[in-house]
Amino acid sequence: MDRPIAYDKLAREDRFVRMRTRDVANAKIEQGMPPFPDLSSEASMRDRIHGILVGEMQAMEGAGRSVYDFPDAPWEFTLDMARQVWDESRHVETYLGLLDHLGGYVGEFPETTLLWRCACAEDAAARVAGVNRGLEGLACDVFNQLIHIARKMGDPVIERSVDYVLADEITHVRMGSRWLNELTRGDAERRRRAIEFQDSIDERFNLGGQRQDGHHEVVPISIAKDARRLAGFTDEEIERLVKSTQRSQVY
Amino acid sequence: MRILGGWIALTPEVDAKLLFGRHVWDCAQHADLWGKRLPELRAAAQVSEPGGPAVVAAFDLIETAERPEQTVERVTAIYRVVKPHLATVYERHLAVANPVYEPPTRRILLRCIEEERRHAAAGALVLERLFARDRASADRARLWERKLLDALGAARGVTGDVELPLVAEPATPPERASVAQDLVTPPSGFDVEAALGDLAAPLAAHRAALARGELAAVRGELGGEAPPEAVVEYARLVPPFERVEVVGVARIGRQRVVKLALAGPRGRQVLQERWTPTEAGWRIVTVEVTDSTS
Numbered sequence: 085m086d087r088p089i090a091y092d093k094l095a096r097e098d099r100f101v102r103m104r105t106r107d108v109a110n111a112k113i114e115q116g117m118p119p120f121p122d123l124s125s126e127a128s129m130r131d132r133i134h135g136i137l138v139g140e141m142q143a144m145e146g147a148g149r150s151v152y153d154f155p156d157a158p159w160e161f162t163l164d165m166a167r168q169v170w171d172e173s174r175h176v177e178t179y180l181g182l183l184d185h186l187g188g189y190v191g192e193f194p195e196t197t198l199l200w201r202c203a204c205a206e207d208a209a210a211r212v213a214g215v216n217r218g219l220e221g222l223a224c225d226v227f228n229q230l231i232h233i234a235r236k237m238g239d240p241v242i243e244r245s246v247d248y249v250l251a252d253e254i255t256h257v258r259m260g261s262r263w264l265n266e267l268t269r270g271d272a273e274r275r276r277r278a279i280e281f282q283d284s285i286d287e288r289f290n291l292g293g294q295r296q297d298g299h300h301e302v303v304p305i306s307i308a309k310d311a312r313r314l315a316g317f318t319d320e321e322i323e324r325l326v327k328s329t330q331r332s333q334v335y
Numbered sequence: 336m337r338i339l340g341g342w343i344a345l346t347p348e349v350d351a352k353l354l355f356g357r358h359v360w361d362c363a364q365h366a367d368l369w370g371k372r373l374p375e376l377r378a379a380a381q382v383s384e385p386g387g388p389a390v391v392a393a394f395d396l397i398e399t400a401e402r403p404e405q406t407v408e409r410v411t412a413i414y415r416v417v418k419p420h421l422a423t424v425y426e427r428h429l430a431v432a433n434p435v436y437e438p439p440t441r442r443i444l445l446r447c448i449e450e451e452r453r454h455a456a457a458g459a460l461v462l463e464r465l466f467a468r469d470r471a472s473a474d475r476a477r478l479w480e481r482k483l484l485d486a487l488g489a490a491r492g493v494t495g496d497v498e499l500p501l502v503a504e505p506a507t508p509p510e511r512a513s514v515a516q517d518l519v520t521p522p523s524g525f526d527v528e529a530a531l532g533d534l535a536a537p538l539a540a541h542r543a544a545l546a547r548g549e550l551a552a553v554r555g556e557l558g559g560e561a562p563p564e565a566v567v568e569y570a571r572l573v574p575p576f577e578r579v580e581v582v583g584v585a586r587i588g589r590q591r592v593v594k595l596a597l598a599g600p601r602g603r604q605v606l607q608e609r610w611t612p613t614e615a616g617w618r619i620v621t622v623e624v625t626d627s628t629s
C-alpha cells in the first residue's frame with residue numbers, strides 16, 4: 085500500500101454519487117438554494133445529516149490512514165488515531181440510524197470529498213492540525229447547532245445522538261491540539277506550515293458564510309466557543325477563526 | 336492494526352468498512368498491552384520486530400489485496416488467517432504460562448484470545464454476506480486463504496516458531512450476542528422509482544437508447560446549458576450494453592444525479608448524469624463517465 089494513497093482511491097459502493105463540492109454548490113445556487121443546507125425543510129435536514137454521515141465516513145477513513153501512514157510516529161499518536169477510527173465508525177452507525185429516522189437513504193445526496201482530500205496531507209502534524217483541529221472543530225460548531233435545532237423541533241433522537249457524537253469530537257480536537265504541539269516541538273517551520281494548513285481549512289469550510297460569531301438564534305451556525313475551549317483552543321485561536329469567518333469564501 | 340486502518344478507505348462495502356473500523360481500536364489496545372508488558376520482562380517498551388523475513392513477506396502478501404474489488408481477499412486475510420492464527424498462538428502460550436509467575440501475561444492473553452475469536456466470528460459473518468452478493472468469490476477466498484497460510488507456514492507463524500497447525504478452531508465459539516456488537520447492518524437498498532419520481536419514465540427510454548448504443552438520441556437529451564464536454568463524455572461509452580442499471584440516485588433540490596452501471600461484452604462502465612426539469616421535460620446538464628472498460 086502506498087503511504088499516503090492518492091485521494092481518488094477512496095472506495096465507495098455504487099449507490100454513492102460523488103461530485104465536486106463546487107459543482108454541488110453551483111447546482112444549488114442555480115436553483116435559488118443556499119449552498120449549505122439551511123435546515124428549513126425536511127429534505128434540507130436529511131441533506132445535512134447525509135453530509136455529516138459521509139463526513140464521518142471520510143473521518144474514519146482518514147484516521148485509519150493516519151494509523152497506517154505514519155509508522156515512525158510516536159506510539160501514543162497511533163493509539164489516539166486508532167481510537168478515533170473506532171469513534172468515527174460508531175458515528176457512521178449513528179448517522180446511518182438518523183438518516184433512517186428521517187426517512188432518507190444512503191446515497192440520497194451527492195458526496196463531496198473535500199474533507200477526505202484534507203485528510204491526505206502528507207505530514208502528520210498538518211493532518212492533525214487540519215483534520216482534528218480544523219474539520220473536527222467545524223464539526224463541533226455544526227453539531228452544536230444541530231442539537232439546538234433538534235431541541236427546538238422537539239426531536240430527542242437527533243438531539244441526544246448528536247450530543248454523544250459532539251462529546252467525541254471535542255476529544256478528537258483535543259487529540260489534535262496535543263499532537264500538533266508534540267509533533268512540532270522544536271520545529272517552528274513545521275508548526276507554521278501545519279497551522280497554515282489548518283487556517284486554510286478553516287477559511288475553506290466557513291460554510292458559505294453561515295458559520296459566524298454569535299448566538300444560535302442570531303446566526304445560522306454559531307462558533308461553539310465553549311466546546312472549542314474544552315478541546316484546547318486558545319482564546320487567540322478562536323478570535324482568529326472569528327476573523328476568518330468575516331472574510332469567508334463561498335465554499 | 337495498521338493494515339486494517341489503511342484498508343478502510345480502500346474498501347467500498349459499508350459493512351466491511353465499519354467492521355475494520357471497529358477492530359482497529361481493539362487491535363491497537365492489544366498491541367499497547369503487549370508493548371507495556373515488555374519492560375516488565377526486561378525488554379524495551381513498545382518496540383516490536385517481525386519474527387523473520389518470511390513473516391514480513393507473508394504480511395507484504397496480505398497487503399497486496401488493495402483493489403476495491405478485493406474486499407473478500409482482505410476480510411479472508413485478516414479474519415480467516417491472521418486473527419485465528421493469533422488466537423491459536425495465544426492459546427498455546429496460555430496453556431504453558433505459569434499461573435503463579437505470569438498472571439500479568441495470562442490476563443493479556445485471555446483478553447486477546449476472547450477478542451480475536453470474537454473478531455474472527457464477526458468477520459466470518461461479513462464474509463458470508465460478501466459471498467451472498469458474489470457466489471464465485473467463495474472460491475477466491477479459499478484459494479487466497481490457502482496461499483496466505485502457505486506463506487505464514489513458510490515463516491513458521493508470526494513468531495517464527497509455531498508448530499502446525501497454524502490455525503486451530505476455538506474450543507468454545509464466541510457467543511452470538513458478543514459477536515453482534517461488532518457488526519453493523521448494511522444500509523438497506525433504496526426505492527429507485529420513488530427516488531426518480533417523474534424522471535422514471537424518460538430515464539427508462541434513455542436507458543433503452545443507451546443499451547442499443549443510440550448515442551445520437553442520447554445526446555439529444557442534453558439541455559441547452561450542458562457544456563460541450565458532455566458530448567465528448569458520451570463518446571467514451573463503448574456500446575452495446577446488455578444491462579443498463581440504475582445504481583445511484585442523488586438529489587440536488589429539484590435536480591437528480593443518476594448513476595448508471597452499463598455492462599456489455601467490452602466490460603463495465605459507470606455513467607453519471609445530472610438531470611434537471613425544464614418546461615420541455617427532463618434534460619441532462621452534466622455527464623461524467625466515472626469508470627471505463629477494462
